[in-house]
Amino acid sequence: MPHDHAHGPTVDPKRLAYYQRMATAVRELLIEKGVLSEEDIETTIKEMEGRGPALGARVIAHAWADPDYKARLLSDGSRGVEELGIPVDGTRLIVVENTEDVHNLVVCTLCSCYPRNILGLPPDWYKEAPYRARAVREPRSVLAEFGTLLPDSTTVRVHDSTADMRYLVLPARPTRTEGWPEEKLATLVSRDSMIGVQPAKNPEG
């Protein structure tokens, strides 16, 4: 029997207003007590906005274009990302490669751990119960819901971010992209392909 709760978060306006008031109150109290400033919060928001899937796409595109870089990235994900001038701020990143034989999928069943410093904030579905509960138990069924059907011979490897490591999937390079510049390769790399629910996009036409 499926877990008995409402689909997604229920929006009770009074309850929402209560927690928004709480957030405002906590922020104001901390500012008044000199713990942090309004500017700190604004700066932090801006920094987070500067992180998003475009950073990850650069990493993936470079790995596709440069086999030596790919090897370095797979052996030390954090170092590999930093090599491109992307600060990881202590993130311990493991990059896992999709091949014909293995398809990788990332989840955090216990909460919502996600490589935020490279991909930005996670999508809602990644943080909610259906994905968290089912990705480890029926990954192929979850993949199918995202439109991803794997060959019968491909092993599925799920990574549950239970502790200090974070994960980025290196999707397989699409065919018919020989000689493409990295900027163009990056356009094929979606956020969902770096979580593992979808492959990279195919070239049009």
Place this chain on the structure above:
Amino acid sequence: MTRGVNDIGGIPENQVEQTEHDYALWEQRIDALLVLLTGKTQIMRVDELRRGIESLDIDAYNELSYYERWIASISKILIEKELFTVAELEHRMAQIQVQGESP
């Protein structure tokens, strides 16, 4: 075996709803707050945030949205650490409600 409210790997669940929403300012502010509290100010740990969330009863855990859970936990942890008192928090929240301040 006792299972934490968050320990949901493998339990039966519904289809993934592939909805997304742009993060609202109030959510971004809570996120930034946690980054600052666990980073620059070193006041709390993300492990404490998680423990606070896990201490919610199962109905609250399931009904509250993601950042509602976060602020509930952050408040609890900061009160534990005596950054402010329950009374201070409640008083301020009442003032905000009277003023009708938008988040």
Place this chain on the structure above:
Amino acid sequence: MKPTLKPGTSVTVSSRDISGHMRTPTYVRGKTGVIERCCGRFRNPETLAYGGDGLPKQVLYRVRFLQNHLWGDYRGLSTDTVDLEIYQHWLELDS
């Protein structure tokens, strides 16, 4: 100090049933997998969560489990796996 476990070593996750904050999901308790790699030493989240300093650091491993060992009704390939990060104090060596 415990020596680190090598990749390929067979390990079983403790079935201990305790309360408090922990990062070992129920679905792998009592299950057997293999060490995929040692991730290093990290402060213990179980004590960090209650305001402790998390010391001494605990060794963290990635452990790989076959899906059909975890779930009686698993539908997929016999080679499908789940990899999790598990702290050494939750792992028992198979004798």
